[in-house]
Amino acid sequence: MLNGIGGRTIAEAKANLTYNEALSWMAYLEQSGTANLGLRMERGFALLATILNNVHGGKANFEDFLPKRGEVVDDAETSAQDLFRLLQSVKR
Structure with missing residues (x-):
C-alpha cells in the first residue's frame, strides 16, 4: 500500500x-x-544542486538536476573511430 498508509x-x-x-x-x-x-x-x-550552481554563477534550472523519467532517448550511432578517439583522449 502507499507507504504503509492504512496497512501493507x-x-x-x-x-x-x-x-x-x-x-x-x-x-x-x-x-x-x-x-x-x-x-x-x-x-x-x-x-540544493540548483542553489549551489546558481550561487557559483551557473545558469542551470531545477529540472536540469532531476532524473529524466519516461523520456525516450535516441541512442546515437557510434562508430569504431569515435570509440578509438575516446580511448585516445583518456590515454595516459
Whole structure:
C-alpha cells in the first residue's frame, strides 16, 4: 500500500481506513506532494544542486538536476573511430 498508509496491502487499507480518513490522506498528499521518500530526497538534492550552481554563477534550472523519467532517448550511432578517439583522449 502507499507507504504503509492504512496497512501493507490494499485489503488491509480497505479494512483499516474509513472513507473520511482516505479523503484526508488524499488531501494531504495533494497539498504536500508524494509520500515516496526517495522522490522527496531526489527533489531536495536537485534543489540544493540548483542553489549551489546558481550561487557559483551557473545558469542551470531545477529540472536540469532531476532524473529524466519516461523520456525516450535516441541512442546515437557510434562508430569504431569515435570509440578509438575516446580511448585516445583518456590515454595516459
